[in-house]
Amino acid sequence: MAESNLILILGDQLSLEISSLKAADKARDRVLLVEVMEEATYVRHHKKKIAFLFSAMRHFAAELEEAGWQVDYVRIDAEENSGSFTGEAERFVERQDPAKVIVTEPGEWRVLEAMKAWPDKLGRPVDILTDGRFICCRAEFETWADGRKQLRMEYFYREMRRKTGLLMAGDEPEGGKWNYDAENRKPASSDLFMPKPLRFEPDEITREVLATVEGRFSDHFGDLEPFCFAVTRKQAEKVLAHFIEVGLARFGDYQDAMLTDEPFLYHSLLSFYLNAGLLDPLHVCRKVEKSYLDGEAPLNAAEGFIRQIIGWREYVRGIYWLKMPGYERENFFENTRNLPEFYWTGDTGMACLRAAIGQTRKEAYAHHIQRLMVTGNFALLAGIDPHQVHEWYLAVYADAYEWVELPNTLGMSQFADGGLLGSKPYAASGNYINKMSDYCQTCRYDVKRKTGEGACPFNALYWDFLVRNREKLQDNPRLRQVYSTWQKMKPDKRREYLDSAGHFLKSLK
Template identity: 45%
Template sequence: MSRLRLILGDQLNINHSWFRERGADAADIIYVLMEIRSETDYVVHHAQKVLGIFAAMRGFANALRAAGFHVHYIRLGDADNQHHFINNLRELVNRFGISAIERQQADEYRVESLLLGASSELGIPVSCVDSEHFLADREKIAKKYADKIPRMEFFYRELRKQYRILLDENNQPIGGQWNFDQENRNRWKGDPAIPEWYALSADLTDIWQEIQSCGVHTMGDAQAANFPWPITRAQAKAWLKHFVENGLPNFGEFQDAMTTQSPRLFHAGISFALNIKLLHPLEVIHAALAEYEAGRVSISTVEGFVRQILGWREFVRAVYWARMPHYAELNELQHHRRLPRWYWDADTKMNCLHHAISQSLDGAYAHHIQRLMVTGNFALLAGCAPDEVDAWYLGIYIDAFEWVEMPNTRGMSQYADGGLVGSKPYAGSASYINKMSDYCKGCHYNHKRRHGEGACPFNSLYWHFHVRHAQRLARNPRIGMTYKLWGKMSEQEQTLTLTQAEIYLKKLDNL
């Protein structure tokens, strides 16, 4: 073999142009995948995340072999595994007489930076090609948005026009408006019925035992004997089909709703398959559009779903590549507290947080409002350090890769970027959580109380957050009403509320 092609664990795209080469063109190519500790250990990952990626990688390698490609796969426990990309590549270059390495763009800055130095480290040419997955060109968006980041809405409209999505013959949005977000904010009250997710149950016990025997530290339940996530392209396609037929019709109306009765409601749960590239974003979008065109879903529903894929997913990637590595250091609000201990075990009397964190530990999943307005909201109000919040989100969710996690967390959730991603801090009191969920029912804390015995911590912390950041935030037109309401409270009410917040901030671990 003279050429080595490196495939990362989130590059399982069987439709990449690499795999259209056959015969003599592919005879001198060896494809390499590797399970390494430098990837399992940079944060504490959820057990299902490590297990799911390794299982998908092994399945992908087997599919390539079955198609006639030469594959070299390095397992976690292999004796000659040096657990580092460059060190493993050096050994393979010598073993197989490799004269050139080819790779796809890495999605995470830390990996891309490492691989950019591979040629000088190894002494042979290393070329890079596009991963052929995303809808916005990385080099173009990084250059275009180096100085100014647009609002997501305008970024989204540009891509709608570029790909001719939900446009009429006059290049105007179908339905008369670009965004139906206002119609997609209803609370779920028990009807319609919640559909089951597509049922999967792979036995990955052997792989999990390998991971454990190597001493990889994880969190959460592995569910190795009945692994619930798609790990092959066929499974991912079946999952997508099941969602658009069963979940999509009600996704739009209830996409912001939360309930103790289901961790998912009408959400798709396809982000893991998307982010390791078992699915392509355009096939997901077109599957949803087909349901709309067949009259089975409304324009507000399909637009809301398309906006998540074509708009938000691509937008946060644009922010990431336009502003890294400095973006990872931003802490606009100067928050420095540690995350409360119960983020790791869900042992809190706040029902909303107990439920959202429990389901995350059990299933490596929470939908976007649970992440933004429950776990993220509390960390924001409590003034937790963005580095701590980043590491937790990056670890606990099966779909979390830094390019998508960091702008969502450090930017949208924690406002640590000062408004590059979101135009205001997404801070909410118990009123919002009660409006959009049934979490407050039966909670130890009273969602109506700001202070006193049993007062919900979200309420006093909400006001404490706005008061301590008034100099920075009071002029923001999107939250001006908050400060007007605060000004209308009596001095005694203000004092009692802030005093209650200080009490809670001193005992965050025991709330």
């Protein structure tokens, strides 16, 4: 009889189509899933994030067993648990003596580096397979990027449209345009009908996980309950169907909008399940495309959603692997200010930040504009150390994994890579937040006041950011008009802006 192999599946690889499983022999190989302290604590992950992954992993292990796989599962509270992937692989090898180890490439550079040392540590071959869940493999992205002066997502996205055939009319894009983002920037009002997200009652497996997380990670960020995540493939498919039925048609129009009492609006809430492996990205996009083709959703909504998946999601993964290691330490503006304490507590007079952070504490979720133009924008304007910002985003969101979070944070949000991802910093005054949200209506600060006591801090911080980074930004063609406006201001007005910003920054703790 042929020798068995070890098939190690990570917590964000919960797919029956993962390459390591597809390379395995169900009759002889053994599957290993492990809950390890190192992964739960290398940043202090949100309690809901830990609970979601542990529950999804346990349900996936049960699904594999029902399908006839031999599964070894190590829980976080097992006495013999070594606390790391490497330690658990070593323990399995001692127990079962497999011929070799088969894994799908991990999503984080540090884990891949550890795995590269496994042949020596484990004393047997280790096959690290390409992750076939992504449309563009790492080698293909490197080929696309080679020789390009600018790695702009828009051009990459067009290649992915051609490759997949999504929303294509022959060789041309459906509707004659590649991108309908200009139609997707409408502010929302509270009198719109807002669909409620699909919620799931915890079953026995999840309740056991919740008790474990509360016992072992009680000092981590965020609220653990109520816990309503999908934790199985079938439940995740129901979330997808629900979004297509009640949210997709208006997703495009209002994807950038923000409302105080509506944390989800028309967003899909699918990123948790896509990034953990419970849903397949191309399958999701085909479903959305079908809704458009059937006349149930407009083109701007379908295109805007699909662009996030096959465009941006694939693009940032490519950037991550292209630029690691070292990308996580980029700091173009040389920012050193510590992350304010209110990012953890939500205790701030700024209504927009209070709403976004409070929602994050409760749900382990905020949509992309809340992340980019509220918490990210403030950190950029205030000169926060981008590595601290990166670790915060990685910790607090249940859909955050380094491959997707790091480029979004350092590149897009903080411009710490000096413009590799974006053509200009996503910096904005309070006017943008006022236009796209209702936050300013209940804020203690007045968004219409530019400087002085009671003025919205974003207003002075915006100009302070531009002035202190002038040497690095003044030649940016998209900012020349902004700097021209600054030069035309009266000296007293310019001084008021800088004095107001300085006074506010001194108060940050």
